[in-house]
Amino acid sequence: MFLEEYDVIVVGAGHAGSEAAAAAANMGCSTLLVTMSLQNIAQMSCNPAMGGIAKGQIVREIDALGGYSGIVTDKTAIQFKMLNKSKGPAMWSPRAQSDRMRFAEEWRLMLEGTKNLDFYQEMVKGLIIENGCIRGVKTSLGLEIKGKTVVLTNGTFLNGLIHIGEKQFGGGRAGEGAAYGITEDLVKAGFTAGRMKTGTPPRVDGRSLDYSKMIEQPGDVNPDKFSYLDTTKPLVEQRSCFMTYTSEEVHNQLREGFDRSPMFNGRIKSLGPRYCPSIEDKINRFADKDRHQLFVEPEGWNTVEVYVNGFSTSLPEDVQFKALRSVAGFENVKFFRPGYAIEYDYFPPTQLKHTLETKLVEGLYFAGQINGTTGYEEAASQGLMAGINAALKVQEKDPFILKRNEAYIGVLIDDLITKGTEEPYRMFTSRAEYRTLLRQDNADFRLTPRSFEIGLASETRLRRMEKKRDESDAFVNFFRETSLTVDEANPVLIEKESAPIVQSDKMFKIFSRPQIELEDILKFEKVTNYIAAHNLDREVVEQAEVQVKYSGYIEKEKNNADKLNRLEDVKIPADFDYDKIKSLSYEAREKMKKIRPVTISQASRISGVSPADVSVLLIHMGR
Template identity: 75%
Template sequence: MSIYTTTYDVIVVGGGHAGSEAAASAANFGARTLLITMSLQNIAQMSCNPAMGGIAKGQIVREIDALGGYSGIITDKTAIQFKMLNKSKGPAMWSPRAQSDRMRFAEEWRWQLENIENLDMFQDSVNGLLFKGDKIVGVRTALGIEIKSKTVVITAGTFLNGLIHIGEKTFGGGRAGESASTGITEDLVAKGFESGRMKTGTPPRVDARSLDFSKMIEQPGDVIPEKFSYLQSVVPLVEQRSCYMSYTSSEVHELLREGFDRSPMFNGRIQSTGPRYCPSIEDKIDRFASKDRHQIFVEPEGWKTNEIYVNGFSTSLPDDVQDAALRKVAGFENVKFLRYGYAIEYDYFPPTQLKHSLETKLVENLFFAGQINGTTGYEEAGAQGLMAGVNAALKVDGRDPFILKRDEAYIGVLIDDLITKGTEEPYRMFTSRAEYRTLLRQDNADLRLTKKGFELGLASQERMDRVLEKQVKTDLFIKFLNETSVKPGDINPILEHKGTAIIPQTMKLFRIAARPQIDLEDLVKLGSVATFIHENDIDKEIKEQAEIHLKYSGYIAKEKNNADKLSRLEHVRIPDGFDYDGLKSVSIEAKQKLNKIRPTTIAQASRISGVSPSDVSVLLVYMGR
């Protein structure tokens, strides 16, 4: 099959995290898909830190996995450490995170993609887009090849007119050692798209053999590590590598300040916005001048390398300043640099120009995913890629788009935030962005989303069977706890030991289990519970589900009720081309925002900054409600 004569269903431009998930989801849906990337050796490259997950990000990886994506599977196969963060807080805050072997991660992703039916890969740079009126019909490569397609998904990462800064040195590039991409931005702006510039950065990489780890604080993984994927065929880690932690000091900060006059961040050469929640080290000491130290996390890049990622020291300061300052950090006195940190500026397109399907409003059949939409992070990119890929395939098939609501997934929150609110700084997901985070836990992503992925053809029968088994056993265990009583003589010794009130008479087990001081593992000491668990093969995952239900059922029910109430507004559609200027009693700001974003439902309109509850009431009147 020749690319000169084939018309693809979906072309994915870019082979990063968004592009890999986009290509996989489109091809697994059944669409004839082509992934074009500048370097097949750098598929799904971890350009920044060698880790997946974290606060809210881990929930996204679990959701990608539940839908049939690959980020969780690849992470599990290449992990060198696993941690469940925030275990001291409620289950809505628990967030899985794993350190990965950077080289093996890219290798596994490429192997996975190479074994997907309907997916072709091609190494070249796309420097032009082919349009027919207001529809996209293909791409043009640097070799001058025109490849036709029914849909195109652009996942260009930081490569669109990328510009790298190290001190006073500036050069073009999309990543260290790789060229920038030109032509795409210019073609899109010519079609009427609004573009902007964003900035991100990365810290130095250093040689582990030059560090003194005895001066640092060891950060081991969990004693019993879990995993991201819900598939039983993917096994947890057996062996792990430790990370370490050190701190900057006032002396380090003074050395860094000496380079501020040569910093592109402070001399005006970088004017674009960087990520607020992952600031450079110079940003930290400038914005938080009262702090005399900041954490530095020392993260290994893999099993078979001495390369270390210096997390917390992201910088674009001159190389000599980086060198002098880092040597004053405990354990780094004799550090050998493998490469210096740098900042990168790149083009993005404000995401209010997209529909919830991630298709652009201006050009039909053109989809954006990842950093081109103003986001930051592998997880956010992968989620968008999966959604854009499957929606491009659905568009080719003449079917309605697949859209997740805010109460269904963090992915739904992510995309709705981008489309409805836009972003002027690199968007990063946090649990605080989700108003229904008690519903959107990492432990129940499979229960929430696997059926949807299965119906799309992305999630396998193995996944669906696993979810059904999990739900049946969880319900069975909860039913047992609700119906089984325990006598004071059997439970009181356990209650006394745990520092909670004893019971004077027989009580149902679910009331005992609901106490905050009691874990289900405490109840396993009871013969009846131990027997039930053994006879019904109740594993750790089932026990966790049951315990969360028993302890937080009131909160979950309340949040679900609130979500149901607000979801009614999701069904109140706003007609295409609605005349907002003709609305009386609506503020000028609201009219301007409504005209720009063109919300599709009353619920979406209510989430737009500048649209007040009274404006929504007026809209409801006009909708006949």
């Protein structure tokens, strides 16, 4: 039934597992993807969307590295928006509504078309661990499958418990059973486990809604896409989302069910996502607010099922139904299924290395919600990195680690293993200190060459990136070398209420003014002639604009990153004895003994380690 031994076994086929399996297989490793249901590969368990603030940057990074998420999203999108366009480009974040059924189907088809990848449907109930090394997995049928490395991407399935009001039952997702046995094996091996909670809103029948009472939310007029490859195209047709609001009446009806809420009666003891709270949590925590936004999101092109974003809840189904019928546009709503909360096991990620390999068991990797994260994008990026590093380990090559100034993925993983998390971790642009460098538009510049070096990104992808980079650099140099006369520049400058020039000046200097936008730059004949002569596409033009307008900020951030990266070069031995350094604070000693930072830079980011502690370490190591 199976190979004698696989290079990589991936357990779970959600977003993390799918990316892990694809990466390992595409790097030439014999890979087995084991899942409880092959019909639910890459299922969108919660909202039918990819991307968003900071999350969109992650999807672009996955694509730049050679992952599948961006391609699948482009092929199955029903709407595209670039968020935060009113702010600087470091904040621009792509987001797409997806067709839920087509998204899962496209993922499966892409995986089935991937060489070196086998599939098997069954529950993994245990791990084969010998002498501190992973040797394979055990299934519910008693089969033992041998593997040199194993990547666990179990999502919300480990001892999953679903809550709807006072009812609770085992499950990893609505309509699917929980997974048992893996947690127990890991705890026996010495791992620390915890519990987390997440929730989801009710799904409703779109035919029962009155959209005339809601605010339409259309996609962008000129939609972009996620993947840098030419194999996907921007949307020509889009479906609108809609927005409506709760009210004080809705809140009062929800409050009537609080005594039966598992959140408030003590049944749920674990922490849920801070930045995506349930509706009952919102009206409890923000009692001064008389209404909250609800986003009405279609689940696909041809289905009537609708996702009610913002109404996540674990209240009894009758309370959910009564309250939702008081929302404008939902007066005659029909439910497809109620919302619910789910508790599941996770493993504090301080037990991992930067490669996502566990410190306790060699060859065992964790990715996704098992590490305490929330979100498809966060999970997919971890799966990609775990799959890459599992493959590199089998191939006896150096690990692949992204620094904080190289990718949001680097920030995510460093935050998890250095700081840990006690609540579901979600990525935000504010978590990245180098966000001007980590823009969504330049992920291919940052990451495709590195991925090509390890054998994941294709040569086609690399050559396309190089062409885009060369064309945008040449366009920027054109701005540096070409001047505008007073007569050419001033009409546009005066129109934009920017100080007119008194003598000819370089385009670069004029275009770097904050008042001048791309549409203004394209008013100059010299610019449009250059674009036409060199057949530049919009992607290249926008890239050049960003480099011109934000060159000062970008250069400053690069310098700051270079200074801090010097601390990355100061390695700390794996067996370093912190107890011998009496001048370290007690808290710093305890935290560093637990996390075992690899470099001085990582040590400096541990909560409780002060600058004075870092100085002591540097002096002790001859710096």
